[in-house]
Structure formats: structure tokens, C-alpha cells
Amino acid sequence: MTFDEFKQVATLSMEEICHEIFAEKQASIKIKKEAVAVKNLANIFHAALTLSNERGFQSMSLRALSRTSGLSMGALYSYFTSKEELLEMIQNQGRRLTRKVLSRQIDPQSTPGAMLRDAIRAHLYLTEIMQKWFYFSYMETKNLDKNQQKKSMESELATEQVFVDILEQGLRQHVFHVTDPVLSASVIKAMLQDWDVKRWKYARRQISVDDYADFVIGFVESAILGRNPEPDLPNKSI
Amino acid sequence: MTFDEFKQVATLSMEEICHEIFAEKQASIKIKKEAVAVKNLANIFHAALTLSNERGFQSMSLRALSRTSGLSMGALYSYFTSKEELLEMIQNQGRRLTRKVLSRQIDPQSTPGAMLRDAIRAHLYLTEIMQKWFYFSYMETKNLDKNQQKKSMESELATEQVFVDILEQGLRQHVFHVTDPVLSASVIKAMLQDWDVKRWKYARRQISVDDYADFVIGFVESAILGRNPEPDLPNKSI
């Protein structure tokens, strides 16, 4: 799957999620008509992410959000009941999209090697499309309430588990040489996250998302395919 | 060098830095006596890091800082002229300590393999000791002014360069098999940073800093020592 194809899948999933949010939050959203609500919600989310990523969510005043989104203070409060609820809505929306898009990208029938490559690439593509959200989520998790923080951690562990599963499957088939699948998945995830958090560094060096994906795949494969030039050889790791 | 030895070196360097800060900032610090100034500065920095890491620096009110540090509002403003200057002082202090401690840890006379291991371990030990500061720096860089942001980026690139140099030396001596030293250094740094940022994850799994260091060293070595079981063999990589 190329980056452009991936983009289309994500866009479709995004629309689904806006419908879901509208359906669930009808208690706190005062807007009746879905078309209006979805359009303005997307607008508000985009403006909030842009402003938050400059100085942090707490520092973003609702007056600034009003200015950037083009909606009045009163209008904003037709879409959420408090600033904190807006924070939760944004976090929720991103988690949903992450789950939805990633689960569609990995074919459990293919080989562990192929699955690992697909998972790395899919993660990076997703981060690229949802850049603002990932950065936001990364920076603002600590400002959530206990319950939402727990959800955020579970989401992190769930994405990590995708890699743990792939690595363990590779271990069972004797194609990966991994001493600790959980820690390995952890450091792989750390590399992927760096693409979002240290974006300025890679932009300055003119490294594209595909460049980075190729490199990470190569690096990880060197680390876990083992030093044996015939990785197909079984019973080596016992 | 063990973790306990490392701790002592860092503590000594910390005292040096407090002297330096007092000497340089005498324009904005209204306190005359160094003993008083150093003691309270350390107190303020510690309180500010603790509070900031809960909800972010911007969300930390100076009244809360006053409460936690035990100093009154007026007293606080004897040590800095504005909240923003406090932010800059904290960032500066951490960057200094990082530079000072790390440069003393790596012996340029040893082999690339040993240097790489030492550098990884030293980085993780430093992160462990300065945990609050690193987390703070990670989260608050974007809130600095342009000039301070530039310094922060340079500091990041400088620490990365330590790894680039080691990798390139290993390349020249044909002991490392690295396709791109800069990207390799980048992902190594990402793994090290994860120890600080995702601290809750490793704490929950009861992984110590030495456990993590051993794992990262093993992972990186698997990746770059090449698949050749005789890594001493020269001219292989040409």
C-alpha cells in the first residue's frame, strides 16, 4: 500500500468517526443537524490542534480558538460543554481513528517479516497523516483526568501489542531472533514516535516518510533477523 | 562506571552549575549572598520541575510554586524577573549539566564498541538522575522563544552527534555495518528518550535502568555489528 492509497483509507475512516462522535455526544452537543455539526466539529478540532501544538492546550484560550475557527464564543459552546470536554473529544477522535485505520492495514495471513514491515510502514503513514493529533496526544495526555489517562495508556499498550504479537509469531516460526519481544516492541514504537515528535529534525534533513520507513525497517530487521546469514535455518535459537 | 558512581559525579557537577548560574544572572537575581541564592534556587528549580511535570509549566501558577517552595510571591521574584525567565533558567541549567556530565563519561581512546556501550549507558544514567528535567525539557521546548528554541535544538543535535561520531569511527574501522550513521544515531537517541517519556510503562513492568541499558545495547549491537559471525573480519563491508 502506497502513501497515497493510505491517505484515502484514512479520510474515509475520519468521516465515519465524525458520525460516531455526533451520535454519541448528542447529549452535550446542542446542534441538531448532523451536516452542520460534523462540518464545524472538524473545523474546531483542526483549529484546536493547530493552536495547541504552538503553546499547549492549556495556553490556548477559547477566544483564540474562536478567532481561528471563525466561530463565536457562544457557538463554540454549542459543540462542547467545557474546555476539558473538548480535550477529551479530541483525544477520543484520534484514538478511534488510530484503532480503525491500523487494524485494517495488517494481514494476519502473511509472514511475520511482511507483517512487521507492513506494521512499521502503516504506523509511520498514520503518524504522517495525523501528525498534529499525535503530537497533541503526546503532549497533553498528562493533562487528562485519571479515567482518560488510563484510556490513553491502554491505547499505547494496544498499539505496542500489535508489534509484540508479530514478534512472538516470528519467534515461534524461528525467523526472528528476539530475546524480549515486549522490550523490542517498545523500542520499535519509540523509533516510530520520534518521526512525529522530532519532525523538525527530519524535515531539516529532507528525509521523507518513506525514507524513514525504509531505514527503520532495515534497522529493525538487522537487529532481529539474527546474525545467521541463513535465517531460514530452524532450531538455531534453542 | 556503576550507577552509584555516576550519581556522585552528577551531584558534584550540579553544584558547579549553581555557582555559574548565580555568577551570570546577578543582573536579574536580587539576592546578594551566594549561599542563600544557591540554596533557594535549587529549591525553586526542584519545586518548579515537580509542579510543571504534573500539568505543564504554563499551568503551574506562581502561587502554587510559592506554596510548594515555601517562598512568598515577593521572594520568588527576587530570583527571577518573570515566569518566562524562570523557564529559561531551568532549561539552561539542565543543558549545562547534560553537557558537563556526558563529556566526562566517554573515553575517546577506547574501541568504538566500548564507546557505544558507554555512551548508551551514560545517557540512560543521566536521564535517570535528571528525570524531571528531561521530561520538562521535552515537554516545554515549544514554549520557549525563538532564540532559546534554537539553543535547545542545537543541544539535541550535539548529543546526537556523539553517537554519529562513534558510529562513523566504527565504520572506518570496519567493525560496524551502518548504512546511515545520522539516522542510526537518531533512532538510538529515540530509544534512550523513551526511557524518560514512557517511564510509567517501564515502572509498571519493573524494568530497571540497567535492564533497559543492557537491552538497548544488545538491540543496537545486533543491528549494527552486522550479520557476519566474525565481525573482526576486515574489508567485508566494501
Next chain:
DNA sequence: AAAAATAGAGCGATCGTTCGTTTTTGTGTT
């Protein structure tokens, strides 16, 4: 004209910062 959506002034709370006052400290004199 009824319903839906938006507008924006106004409210109390809290923010960073200032400044006149009080307390503590260090030193020389009795």
C-alpha cells in the same frame, strides 16, 4: 414565522507581577 444557529458583552475567578512593609541576619559597640 418558527426553529436553529451564532453573536459577543458581561461575570466571577485567577493569572503574572509589583511594591510598601515586616522580619531576619550580620556586625560593631557597649
Next chain:
DNA sequence: AACACAAAAACGAACGATCGCTCTATTTTT
């Protein structure tokens, strides 16, 4: 040892600005 007295340090109430949020009036849509 007790005191006086500046200098140094700490204190905390008060100020204007801005915050999140509300509420009624107005505009837009159906």
C-alpha cells in the same frame, strides 16, 4: 552578653489583564 542598627531577604495584599463560561439578543435557515 546584650544591644543597636543597617542591609538583606521575605512577605503578602493589591492591580490590571485575561481566563473559562453563561446568557440574552440577534441573525440565518427552513
